Structure formats: C-alpha cells, structure tokens
Amino acid sequence: xxxxxxxxxxxxxxxxxxxxxxxxxxxxxxxxxxxxxxxxxxxxxxxxxxxxxxxxxxxxxxxxxxxxxxxxxxxxxxxxxxxxxxxxxxxxxxxxxxxxxxxxxxxxxxxxxxxxxxxxxxxxxxxxxxxxxxxxxxxxxxxxxxxxxxxxxxxxxx
Numbered sequence: 561x562x563x564x565x566x567x568x569x570x571x572x573x574x575x576x577x578x579x580x581x582x583x584x585x586x587x588x589x590x591x592x593x594x595x596x597x598x599x600x601x602x603x604x605x606x607x608x609x610x611x612x613x614x615x616x617x618x619x620x621x622x623x624x625x626x627x628x629x630x631x632x633x634x635x636x637x638x639x640x641x642x643x644x645x646x647x648x649x650x651x652x653x654x655x656x657x658x659x660x661x662x663x664x665x666x667x668x669x670x671x672x673x674x675x676x677x678x679x680x681x682x683x684x685x686x687x688x689x690x691x692x693x694x695x696x697x698x699x700x701x702x703x704x705x706x707x708x709x710x711x712x713x714x715x716x717x718x
Contacts, residue, residue: 570597617649628712636662675699 574588575581592598617633624630632652636659640646650659686694
C-alpha cells in the first residue's frame with residue numbers, strides 16, 4: 561500500500577470511527593496521532609520543513625518600480641548540476657528570463673489543471689447529487705483580473 565493510500569485509509573477510518581463528520585484536516589490528524597496511526601519519519605520531517613520554507617517564500621513580496629506588489633521568489637523546474645530535472649528557487653532580482661518563463665508556464669499549467677478539476681467536480685455534482693438549479697462556474701477570469709488590477713492600483717495610489 562502506498563503512503564497516499566495509507567493516508568486515505570486513515571481518513572476513511574476516522575470517518576468510520578464515529579468521530580464528528582465532516583471534520584477538519586487538523587481533527588483527522590490529531591485523531592491519527594492520538595491513535596498511533598501516524599508518526600513523523602525523519603525524511604518526512606525534512607519534506608515538511610522544505611514545504612514550509614517554500615510556502616513562506618511564495619508569500620514574500622516586494623514592490624517593483626511601478627509600485628506593484630510582486631512575488632520576490634519564483635520556482636522553476638530546471639536541469640540540475642547532474643542533468644536531472646529539479647525545482648530551483650530564484651529571486652526576482654537575480655533570476656534569468658528563462659527561469660521566469662519556465663516558472664510562469666508551470667504556474668499557468670497548474671491553474672489550468674485546477675480549473676479542469678473544479679469543472680469536472682461541479683459537473684459531476686450537478687449531474688449526480690444536486691437537487692436544485694445547476695451550479696454555474698465561469699472559467700473566464702478576465703473580469704476578476706480587471707477587478708484585482710483596479711483594486712491594486714487604488715491601493716498603490718493610497
């Protein structure tokens with residue numbers, strides 16, 4: 561059984577145990593740890609640390625010359641020293657055009673994947689579980705982008 565399958569089993573066992581449901585991920589994790597269903601492994605702790613550092617780096621912003629708030633660090637899948645693909649972080653002030661291009665392409669692919677997953681989930685819910693009017697979801701983000709740009713320009717001007 562893969563690690564992911566083990567975690568899924570923990571979630572299903574929590575649900576079957578009579579604990580309050582629906583539940584938060586923290587409630588499920590606390591139950592798993594209290595019942596000796598999950599213990600951190602050194603490699604997992606390293607991975608958690610790396611993910612937390614990456615998460616924090618995604619939250620670091622700077623102000624560009626035009627007054628926009630932009631992310632200071634960007635990750636891109638690039639060839640490593642041994643020729644194998646690896647994810648490398650770089651800083652806005654030092655990264656190459658290639659690094660930014662790869663980072664932007666990767667993020668766009670992730671966004672498209674999330675949008676597709678959302679569409680499939682909503683379509684399935686509408687067709688199989690929804691007793692009311694169909695939930696409509698637009699994947700056209702141009703109005704959202706215009707609203708965000710307008711809000712940011714007001715904040716910069718303040």
